[in-house]
Amino acid sequence: MLVGIGLSACSPRQLVVGSLADELASPALGNETDLILLRDAAPFHLKLSETVLHQQPGHRALAEAVAAGFTQYAYAFLAFDADRIEATDAGAAERLRRRAAGLYARAHRHAMTALEISQPGLTAVLAGSTPGGTLHIEPAQVGLAYWAAASWGGWISLSKDEPDVVADLPQAIRLTEAAWRVDPTWGQGALSGLMGSFEAARPGGSPVLALRYFDQAIRDSGGTGAAALVAKAEGYALPGGDRPMFEVLLRQALAIREAAGSPLAVQNEVMRQRAAWLLSKADDLF
Known part of the structure; x- marks a missing residue:
């Protein structure tokens, strides 16, 4: 009883x-x-x-x-x-x-x-x-x-x-x-982008393989995600000393405009701000 x-x-x-x-658990602030x-x-x-x-x-x-x-x-x-x-x-x-x-x-x-x-x-x-x-x-x-x-x-x-x-x-x-x-396409390129970032960062990592992951992330984002572009700029172009590629990628990130109500809205706004800051620091980074 x-x-x-x-x-x-x-x-x-x-x-x-x-x-x-x-x-x-629902994306209330997303x-x-x-x-x-x-x-x-x-x-x-x-x-x-x-x-x-x-x-x-x-x-x-x-x-x-x-x-x-x-x-x-x-x-x-x-x-x-x-x-x-x-x-x-x-x-x-x-x-x-x-x-x-x-x-x-x-x-x-x-x-x-x-x-x-x-x-x-x-x-x-x-x-x-x-x-x-x-x-x-x-x-x-x-x-x-x-x-x-x-x-x-x-x-x-x-x-x-x-x-x-x-x-x-x-x-x-x-x-x-x-x-x-x-x-591999999870998160509209987020998972591929993380694979690229880890490959670029790990000791003995392959820049060629990292580039493949970054490019897949950009494709998977379908032109709606700024994060994949910024990740490639920081993870591939910057360590490779490729300033033209670095700047092109960041300008592309700044140009991203998502549809109203997109789940990528917050992420894109953060990454646009980071892209702008990185561009402003280009002279110091290269």
Whole structure:
């Protein structure tokens, strides 16, 4: 009798939490192009989403949304700001990068927890601690794997003085490759672009292979995404010393105009701002 009472008391709460998780998993802020408003609104939305995720850690869609939100906030509002103020206030830039690294790490933990819940043993296989284990990503997990890997890459890039973090780069690459094999066109080129960025960044990486991934990302974006163009400019043209290509790609990114209500609206606005900033720094970069 007492068990029955307990279950009946818990059920409404579980239903409410589950319903809230479903709602928070939807891209509520995804079409907002006012980045100042978005920057102000995002922390509350992220904290609420994270709180609900703690109650529903296996909710794949919410885990993906939380990992994406923390990763995008770290990139757009912390790491990018750090780049912009580096020349005038190196101390403040370093503090912003430490905050960004922390949020990338947080995003990564949420995404990996959800992946492990949905596929027990995945983390051990990824780390190579399961002899003979094969890393396999299900189609429904590709988005979660992307944000786990993208946040991991951001965390690693800002942790040059932490060898234990940097040493995980091969795992981040393996996770990206496993997702890419399942759905190489995921995210309108986002996954191919991440493959290109990792190939360009890893020790001994092939610029030729990185270029193939960047070009595939641009094709997959169908001319509607600025991120693939900026990724190629920073990941291929800049390290290759090709200023004409660098500037052409960034001007193409600036010219991108998405349709009203596009899910790429926020991303494109961030990347247009980055493209403009990179163009303004071209004399210093080359």
